[in-house]
Amino acid sequence: MTRFLLRRLGAAIVLLLLLTLIIFVLQTISPGDPVRAYLGVNASPADIAAKRHELGLDASLPVRYLKFLLNLLHGDLGISFRTHRPVTTDLSDFLPATAELVAVAFLIAVVLAVLFALSGALRWRLTGVLRGLLLLAATAPPFLLALGGIVLFYAQLGWLPASGQGADTTSPTGILLLDSLLHGDLVQFGAAAQHLVLPAVVLAIAPAVAIGRVLRSSLDTTLTADHIRTARAKGLPELAVLRKHVARNAVGPGLSMGGLQLGFMFAGTVVVEQVFSWPGIGNYLAASIPVADFPAIAAVTLVLGAFYIGVNAVVDVLQALADPRLNA
Amino acid sequence: MTITDDPILRRRFGRFGGGSGTGASTSVNYALVGLLVLVTLLAVFARVLSPDDPIQPIGDLNAPPGSPDHLLGTDAIGRDLLSRTLWGIQTSWFAALAVVASGLFIGGLIGVVAGVSGGLIDSLLMRFTDLFLALPGTLVAIAIAASLGANLTNTLIGISVVWWPYYARIVRGEVRSLAARPHVEAAKLAGVGWFRLVFRHILPGVVPTAIVAASLDIGNVVLLLAGLSFIGLGQAEPAPELGADTARALDQLLAQWWVPVVPGIAVLLLSLIANLGGDAIRTLLAGRR
Numbered sequence: 001m002t003r004f005l006l007r008r009l010g011a012a013i014v015l016l017l018l019l020t021l022i023i024f025v026l027q028t029i030s031p032g033d034p035v036r037a038y039l040g041v042n043a044s045p046a047d048i049a050a051k052r053h054e055l056g057l058d059a060s061l062p063v064r065y066l067k068f069l070l071n072l073l074h075g076d077l078g079i080s081f082r083t084h085r086p087v088t089t090d091l092s093d094f095l096p097a098t099a100e101l102v103a104v105a106f107l108i109a110v111v112l113a114v115l116f117a118l119s120g121a122l123r124w125r126l127t128g129v130l131r132g133l134l135l136l137a138a139t140a141p142p143f144l145l146a147l148g149g150i151v152l153f154y155a156q157l158g159w160l161p162a163s164g165q166g167a168d169t170t171s172p173t174g175i176l177l178l179d180s181l182l183h184g185d186l187v188q189f190g191a192a193a194q195h196l197v198l199p200a201v202v203l204a205i206a207p208a209v210a211i212g213r214v215l216r217s218s219l220d221t222t223l224t225a226d227h228i229r230t231a232r233a234k235g236l237p238e239l240a241v242l243r244k245h246v247a248r249n250a251v252g253p254g255l256s257m258g259g260l261q262l263g264f265m266f267a268g269t270v271v272v273e274q275v276f277s278w279p280g281i282g283n284y285l286a287a288s289i290p291v292a293d294f295p296a297i298a299a300v301t302l303v304l305g306a307f308y309i310g311v312n313a314v315v316d317v318l319q320a321l322a323d324p325r326l327n328a
Numbered sequence: 329m330t331i332t333d334d335p336i337l338r339r340r341f342g343r344f345g346g347g348s349g350t351g352a353s354t355s356v357n358y359a360l361v362g363l364l365v366l367v368t369l370l371a372v373f374a375r376v377l378s379p380d381d382p383i384q385p386i387g388d389l390n391a392p393p394g395s396p397d398h399l400l401g402t403d404a405i406g407r408d409l410l411s412r413t414l415w416g417i418q419t420s421w422f423a424a425l426a427v428v429a430s431g432l433f434i435g436g437l438i439g440v441v442a443g444v445s446g447g448l449i450d451s452l453l454m455r456f457t458d459l460f461l462a463l464p465g466t467l468v469a470i471a472i473a474a475s476l477g478a479n480l481t482n483t484l485i486g487i488s489v490v491w492w493p494y495y496a497r498i499v500r501g502e503v504r505s506l507a508a509r510p511h512v513e514a515a516k517l518a519g520v521g522w523f524r525l526v527f528r529h530i531l532p533g534v535v536p537t538a539i540v541a542a543s544l545d546i547g548n549v550v551l552l553l554a555g556l557s558f559i560g561l562g563q564a565e566p567a568p569e570l571g572a573d574t575a576r577a578l579d580q581l582l583a584q585w586w587v588p589v590v591p592g593i594a595v596l597l598l599s600l601i602a603n604l605g606g607d608a609i610r611t612l613l614a615g616r617r
Contacts, residue, residue: 011462015459015463018463022472026476027475029475136600139603140595141592147588151585267464268555271555289474292477297471297474298475301467301468301470305467309463
């Protein structure tokens with residue numbers, strides 16, 4: 001197991017380095033000039049040269065890459081051209097809301113995926129309709145689902161709010177659900193939960209179908225396996241068969257797909273946050289793109305990309321725990 | 329090997345494809361492929377078919393769908409939504425085809441070289457491919473497009489850079505399994521040169537798998553492109569584009585819902601047809617073998 005862990009960790013570090021290298025190369029070939037962005041178009045050549053030196057832009061490329069990595073390790077991701085604040089400060093403002101949204105959306109996705117898989121494998125009647133709806137919804141662009149959700153549940157039915165996180169006070173962690181719960185403020189908690197429902201469900205649908213399909217096919221394979229027939233033949237109750245002989249065997253592929261989809265959600269959240277004015281990192285990214293705020297774009301890519309790589313590494317380890325045969 | 333045997337590839341080709349098939353009859357499958365052809369024709373002739381100039385305001389502001397002169401209505405400055413949507417379909421469809429073609433070309437090249445060479449070159453190329461496969465593709469594509477400057481060409485470059493590894497794996501796997509077949513052994517023994525061996529005896533066997541993979545992938549690319557266009561990585565105003573047109577009209581949703589919703593429904597239809605058509609192609613080709 002230790003060898004497996006070390007190897008997986010090594011692979012994750014190589015991937016992270018590759019990601020930083022890509023971002024660094026993009027930064028160097030990007031047409032936006034950071035010096036001009038700092039000093040404005042009317043700066044004198046001497047000022048520009050001085051600033052270039054100060055920022056280390058006159059050094060050779062390998063030196064600059066090493067410096068970039070060192071800064072990264074110190075949590076220095078540069079200054080945003082748009083907000084004129086350190087990007088790290090911006091991120092710490094916007095990241096919690098995204099984490100909250102993605103975490104809740106992922107939970108919803110897992111529940112829907114299990115329903116989807118069971119409805120196919122065990123052929124429950126009512127869930128067949130749910131499966132068809134989910135399949136259709138997963139083919140739609142997320143922004144269309146979001147618009148449909150707003151029209152139906154906000155404008156027509158008036159059940160759910162359509163924008164924002166629902167906070168009128170500043171929250172210490174930025175994760176409203178957690179804060180309000182810790183304070184015992186149930187009104188605030190209810191408002192936060194209500195604001196979460198639509199964006200989280202929209203974000204959850206495509207991953208739910210992807211995970212559900214994989215789970216379903218691995219359930220199909222497991223349920224027709226010889227040892228299951230034996231278990232049934234010896235008169236074991238169906239629930240015990242499912243719990244003892246099916247679950248652990250069938251969960252592996254679903255786990256790996258779940259990790260991958262959690263990673264995809266970090267990209268999908270950009271669109272969803274924009275529709276629902278969710279005060280997260282995706283909205284921050286979308287605001288940075290039109291003004292070519294490269295430090296901000298690079299930082300968001302690095303942070304979300306690092307999450308993606310980390311999640312996939314953890315999933316591989318979990319998979320090896322669930323199925324020791326993979327641990328070779 | 330089929331696409332769905334490989335656990336990593338199943339991740340991508342698993343929306344409609346990848347299961348046990350739709351179980352639809354052959355004629356239904358031909359009809360679905362026909363829909364694919366129809367959409368392509370619609371995209372080719374979009375400019376001829378659109379009733380008005382998509383960029384010039386020509387009618388009432390915010391006319392609802394079903395208006396006498398404007399079947400799908402008009403937007404906030406009086407541009408015909410049907411014309412804008414048709415032009416947008418043209419852009420989206422050809423852009424998606426271009427991305428898939430680039431993936432097939434780059435990935436196919438790497439896959440064939442790796443599969444035919446074997447040994448050190450094979451394992452080096454596949455290590456490189458797996459590295460790219462493990463990167464967060466969408467995020468890297470966003471970073472590339474945004475740093476080169478937000479426009480459609482750069483978005484296509486960004487997606488193409490991260491899109492080929494799937495194809496490299498598929499093609500390499502297929503080449504390896506074909507290379508072990510008796511007819512390739514026989515050709516080798518007969519003294520056939522490597523060029524002829526690859527192009528006459530191996531590549532033709534790879535084509536069906538590659539076509540199935542590509543057709544199942546078009547829907548994914550359509551959705552991804554619409555999403556990137558939505559967050560501002562597409563053509564600039566006033567060019568018609570499906571994702572961006574929705575994003576620009578978001579504040580009209582509750583007053584004139586059709587302005588943001590019509591382009592979104594066009595994306596839904598494109599992605600639906602691409603997925604069903606891709607699945608139909610897979611079923612038809614599988615039946616022929």
